[in-house]
Amino acid sequence: MRLSVLTGSLILGLVSAQSVNAASIYAGQAKAAAVCSQCHGIITPSAEAPFPPLAGRDMDYLKTALKQYRDKTRKSDIMNAIAGSLSDDDIGNVAAYYAKLKP
Amino acid sequence: MNTTKKHLHKSILTCLAVVIFPFGAQATSDTSKNMHQLYEDNCASCHGSDHGGFIAPGLNSDTLKGRSPTALRTLIMTGSFDTLMPPFYGRLSDDDIRGLVKHLQTTPKQANPAWTIDDIKASIKVYVKDESTLPAKPTYQINSMDDVIGVAARGKYGRGSGSKAVFINSVTHKQIGEVSTGTAAHIIDYNPANPRWAYVKTDTAEIFKVDLYSMQAVRSVKTGFNGPGLGVSRDGKYIMAGSYVPHNAVILDADTLEPIKTFELEGIDPDGKMVSSDSGMIIGTPFDDIFAIALENAGQVWVVDLKEGFPVTKIENVGRHLHDAFLTHGGKKLMVAAYDDNIVTAIDLKDRKIIKKLDAGCVPHVGGGSAVEVDGRILGFGTNFGDCDKTVVSVWDLDKMEVVKQVPVAGGTESPAAHANAPYVAVDIISKDRRARTVQLIDKKSLEVVKTLDVGGHAYFPEYSADGKFLYVSAGYSGDEVVVYDSTSLEKVASVSMESPAGIFSHGRVRYMTRGLSPDEMKGAK
Numbered sequence: 001m002r003l004s005v006l007t008g009s010l011i012l013g014l015v016s017a018q019s020v021n022a023a024s025i026y027a028g029q030a031k032a033a034a035v036c037s038q039c040h041g042i043i044t045p046s047a048e049a050p051f052p053p054l055a056g057r058d059m060d061y062l063k064t065a066l067k068q069y070r071d072k073t074r075k076s077d078i079m080n081a082i083a084g085s086l087s088d089d090d091i092g093n094v095a096a097y098y099a100k101l102k103p
Numbered sequence: 104m105n106t107t108k109k110h111l112h113k114s115i116l117t118c119l120a121v122v123i124f125p126f127g128a129q130a131t132s133d134t135s136k137n138m139h140q141l142y143e144d145n146c147a148s149c150h151g152s153d154h155g156g157f158i159a160p161g162l163n164s165d166t167l168k169g170r171s172p173t174a175l176r177t178l179i180m181t182g183s184f185d186t187l188m189p190p191f192y193g194r195l196s197d198d199d200i201r202g203l204v205k206h207l208q209t210t211p212k213q214a215n216p217a218w219t220i221d222d223i224k225a226s227i228k229v230y231v232k233d234e235s236t237l238p239a240k241p242t243y244q245i246n247s248m249d250d251v252i253g254v255a256a257r258g259k260y261g262r263g264s265g266s267k268a269v270f271i272n273s274v275t276h277k278q279i280g281e282v283s284t285g286t287a288a289h290i291i292d293y294n295p296a297n298p299r300w301a302y303v304k305t306d307t308a309e310i311f312k313v314d315l316y317s318m319q320a321v322r323s324v325k326t327g328f329n330g331p332g333l334g335v336s337r338d339g340k341y342i343m344a345g346s347y348v349p350h351n352a353v354i355l356d357a358d359t360l361e362p363i364k365t366f367e368l369e370g371i372d373p374d375g376k377m378v379s380s381d382s383g384m385i386i387g388t389p390f391d392d393i394f395a396i397a398l399e400n401a402g403q404v405w406v407v408d409l410k411e412g413f414p415v416t417k418i419e420n421v422g423r424h425l426h427d428a429f430l431t432h433g434g435k436k437l438m439v440a441a442y443d444d445n446i447v448t449a450i451d452l453k454d455r456k457i458i459k460k461l462d463a464g465c466v467p468h469v470g471g472g473s474a475v476e477v478d479g480r481i482l483g484f485g486t487n488f489g490d491c492d493k494t495v496v497s498v499w500d501l502d503k504m505e506v507v508k509q510v511p512v513a514g515g516t517e518s519p520a521a522h523a524n525a526p527y528v529a530v531d532i533i534s535k536d537r538r539a540r541t542v543q544l545i546d547k548k549s550l551e552v553v554k555t556l557d558v559g560g561h562a563y564f565p566e567y568s569a570d571g572k573f574l575y576v577s578a579g580y581s582g583d584e585v586v587v588y589d590s591t592s593l594e595k596v597a598s599v600s601m602e603s604p605a606g607i608f609s610h611g612r613v614r615y616m617t618r619g620l621s622p623d624e625m626k627g628a629k
Contacts, residue, residue: 030537033559037581038182039190042559044583046259046602050193078180078192 024089028097031090035082036098043101059099066091138206141199148261148286148306149187152328152348153213158306159188163212175204185535185561187580187603189259215349215379218327223353223362226325231314234321237299241316243272243279248298249569250274251315251610254577254585255288257603261306262286265602268303268311269585270318273568273575273609276587276597280318284311289331291608294357295389296339298610302357304333308346312360315610324360326353334385334394336409337434343394343407345382352382352396354413364413370401373420384427389616390434390452397425397439404439406455416455421448429472429617431483431501438483438501440467447485447497449504459504463497465489470518470564471612473528474501475619477547482507484528484545484619486516496530498550508550514538518564521619524571525590527553528619531563531576539563542576544593554593558586567618569611577604 032042036054045051054062068074069083070091086094142162143152149159160166167175179200182190191200231237245251252273258265268288270280286307294300301313303320308327311320327346334343335357342360345352345368352366368380383397392409402423406416422441429438437450440463447467449458463469466489473484485497495509496516514534521528527544539561544554556562560582566575567590574588585604587597614622 033540033581034184038184039192041259041581041583043600046189046263047265048194048258048260048263049189051190082181 024093024096025100027089028093028095031086031094032097035086036094043103053103054098055101056103057098059095062095062098063091066095134202135206138202141195141203142206145191145195145260146203148329152307153216154207154210155212155348157329157347159186161212162207164207164209165212167208170208172201172204172208175207176200179203185539185580187257187261189261194260216328218325218346218349218351220353220362220365223324223326223355223365226309227360228323229321230319230323231321234314237314237321238316242318245272245279246274247569248315249609249611249614251279252566252568252575253291253301253303253608253610254575254599254601254604255291255303255606255608256281256601257287257289257306257579257605259602266305267601268301268313269599269601269604270301270315271575271585271599273573274570276573276599278599280315282311282313282318282320284309287603287605290333290606292333292335292342293608293610293613294335294339295337295387295613298613300339300357301610302333302335302342304331304344306331308344308348310342310344310355310360312357322360324355324362326355326362327351330382332382332385332396334387334396336387336392336394337389338392338409341387341394341409343385343387343396345385345396347381350379350381352385354394354407354409366396366405366407366415368396368398368401370398370403370417371419372400373402373423383425384439386428386430386437388430388434388437388452390430393452395428395437395450395452397421397428399425402441404437404450406452418450418455418457421450421457422446422460427469427472429469429474429483431474431481431617431620434616436501438469438472438485438499440469440485442466442468442488447499449501461497461499461504462506462509463487464495464509465491465493466515467497468517471618473519473521473619474617475521475523475528475547476621481620482547484519484521484530486519486530488515488517488533490515490534494534496528496545510545510550510552512543512545512552513541513555519618520565520567520574521547522567522571522590523615523619523621525567525574527590527593529565529567529574529576531565533561533563540578540582556588556593558582560584562586564606566607566609567611569609569614575607575609577607579604 039051069079151157154163180192254269286305290304303311312322326344328348330346332345342355350368380398380400383399394407404418423443446460447463464487468488469485481501483499498507514532516530560578561580585599
């Protein structure tokens with residue numbers, strides 16, 4: 001009984017972990033298209049724009065930077081406001097998506 | 104001409120007065136001049152040099168009345184998602200953005216500025232003095248010039264290094280050249296008499312004469328301040344260009360770009376009011392030595408004969424708020440869309456009168472339009488800008504001039520593409536949410552949507568290659584690529600990078616006149 005409950009939750013855990021992983025790139029793509037790409041573009045920002053490119057950047061770096069912007073330990077009027085609207089999942093998804101793109 | 108200039112002076116005075124007095128001693132005419140310059144340099148190419156709106160909304164004391172300055176400042180900083188409005192954070196200082204908001208909220212829409220035939224003449228720039236030094240054939244490998252596809256790349260900010268016309272070989276899907284246009288390229292037209300010349304018009308109403316063999320601009324001319332209207336005559340000798348600002352049109356020598364005659368666009372609208380009018384579409388036709396031009400606000404179509412004095416025949420009561428159009432029946436019939444009446448009006452260019460007004464969904468924007476032969480009849484396809492309860496693409500029988508079907512699609516649409524050799528008519532969904540990433544395919548025979556492609560970015564302006572084997576789509580806004588599909592399997596086969604691609608124009612259009620017609624049908628219909 002206990003074993004089956006454990007197995008059950010283990011399987012459930014695996015399934016949901018897998019679906020989170022599978023969803024993250026897609027969710028990241030949607031979030032990037034809706035939030036980040038306005039300034040940073042998908043592959044490159046505009047040649048005329050003062051924003052850094054994100055495609056192919058290190059995933060952990062992107063996550064850390066976004067979290068710093070969100071908790072305002074890194075200051076930028078605009079990024080503090082934009083990162084403030086992102087959940088942990090959003091940050092993970094967006095970072096995974098941009099990290100995977102070839103610049 | 105003199106009155107226009109007088110108006111301009113008066114309007115500048117009013118403008119100064121309005122700007123100076125509210126700010127009292129702090130504001131000087133210098134700041135207002137600076138803000139005006141900032142507007143002209145950053146905003147006017149889309150929002151209109153007269154603050155009255157162009158491809159983006161008008162920004163003036165009337166349209167921005169009651170809007171929160173903070174909200175406007177934020178909008179300028181971050182841009183507006185799902186539109187072409189880019190983020191100006193980091194490009195303009197916070198002081199400038201604040202200053203601009205104040206300036207816009209206190210500046211009325213300006214009177215029609217003067218841009219006379221002399222101004223047009225003086226604006227001509229010559230980049231290649233001796234055209235006999237140009238190469239006699241293309242400097243790149245291409246089987247037929249019909250295989251050239253031109254893309255109007257806007258550039259994220261509607262100006263700068265990203266603004267250019269990009270030319271692609273639609274057999275190899277490789278870029279073969281590009282021509283910088285300074286501000287956003289909007290329309291590309293080709294010379295029907297000589298395949299080497301293309302004409303690119305920008306949102307700021309400059310026209311570049313482009314040598315496609317050497318892929319460079321040889322001349323340019325500024326025909327106004329804003330306006331996309333551009334047509335080339337069937338003999339390739341004349342160009343006609345029309346503006347939103349000011350309200351005029353001009354016939355140019357297609358070779359030298361010298362202005363020959365200007366036209367003040369005004370007339371009695373369908374409600375009986377005399378109005379000054381924006382220029383809508385301008386079209387040359389293989390049917391005759393004429394230009395047809397739509398007067399947007401006056402609801403009239405003018406037919407200009409290309410002979411001594413360029414006489415004009417005015418066709419009135421075509422519809423309210425005209426915009427674009429397409430040709431059918433060898434160029435003898437013109438289908439003109441009227442936004443505010445939700446109709447497309449069929450005009451006979453031979454008799455110069457209205458044939459019929461056809462239902463056309465909700466705010467019809469036919470783009471370049473499409474006409475294609477299906478089972479022995481010519482069907483026309485018309486897209487709709489509007490996001491109404493019922494979003495449809497209208498299909499008309501162009502022989503009988505009647506509505507065949509209103510095909511339900513996922514949202515508002517802007518431009519249809521068809522080809523004699525391709526099984527589907529492609530329409531771009533432009534509704535401002537995730538649907539904007541998509542293009543829908545209507546089966547030519549069943550007249551039903553059979554497939555939706557997720558192109559990415561804001562996907563719009565589909566166009567088939569001249570042979571009909573490939574479908575090109577702009578993944579505009581933040582997509583920054585043109586995506587190429589196999590027209591039958593609908594598999595993605597290539598991608599070409601550029602900043603904010605918009606309109607796509609196949610050189611093949613010169614032969615098939617309207618997208619979807621085959622050159623043979625065109626001859627047959629004559």
